[in-house]
Amino acid sequence: MIRSSIIKNAYFTSSHDGDIKTVLKDIKSDLNFAEMKQTHSSDVKIINSEGIYDSDGIETNSQDLPLVVRVADCIPILMQSNNLISAVHAGWRGINNSIFEKSLKNHNFKSLKISIGPHAKECCYEVKEDLKQLFPSSTIELNGRYYLNLRKRIEDFCKRENIELEVYNQCTICDDSYYSYRKTSTPHRQFGIIWQ
Ligand SMILES: [Zn+2]
Incomplete structure (x- = not known):
């Protein structure tokens, strides 16, 4: 398990950490949390109680309510500013439909910190012409193949706005400690978890 710095x-979490209840018991010792029925949408919901929400981003100013995002190659984004936190699920559809920008809307940029967990990286995330055209400045060409750096728009934005960003190195496709839907069509997911 990685703890944000x-x-x-x-x-x-990684694939070694068990299910969400096991993880929450280890790191927090209570089992309430809010999560999402994720559909690669760009919907972000403001919430204040535990439950399962139809969206790909949730945010709260409630104290002590963990937000959980489930991923296996998509980007798990955790955010905090002042007393607001967010958990966001971002695949290429979400990024293309501006879920990152939508999830920023209520945050105070001056105090905003963003942490990006393990996801499919440009070492392995091969895409076809259609995605290359959607993300021209995030695609690398190597030996006639295209590879996508899906977080590049986020990195560029944070650099431009001077927002503190951490990005973990692990790639879910080539690091066997992580579930990768692309590699194995696994039904399992790892988690990003945040609370305040
Ligand atoms: Zn890789």
Whole structure:
């Protein structure tokens, strides 16, 4: 398990860490949490109680309510500013439909910290012409093949706005400690977890 070095209560699990209840018991010792029925949408919901929400981003200013995002190659994004936190699920559809920008809307940029957990990286994330055209400045060409750096728009934005960002090195496709839907069509997911 990775613990964020810039956000106080933010974690990213690997395939070794067990299910969400096991993980929460280990790191927090209570089992309430909010999560999402993720559909690669760009919907972000403001919430204040535990449950399962139809969206791909949730945010709360509630104290002590963990937000959980489930991923296996998509980007798990955890955010904190002042007393607001967010958990976001971002695949290429979500990024293309501006889920990152939508999830920023209520945050104070001056105090915003963003942590990006393990996801499919440009070492392995081969895409076809259609995605290359959607993400021209995020695609690398190597020996006639295209590879996507899906977080590049986020990195560029944070650099431009001077927002503190951490990105973990692990790639879910080539690091066997992580579930990869692309590699194995696994039904399992790892988690990003944040609370305040
Ligand atoms: Zn890789």
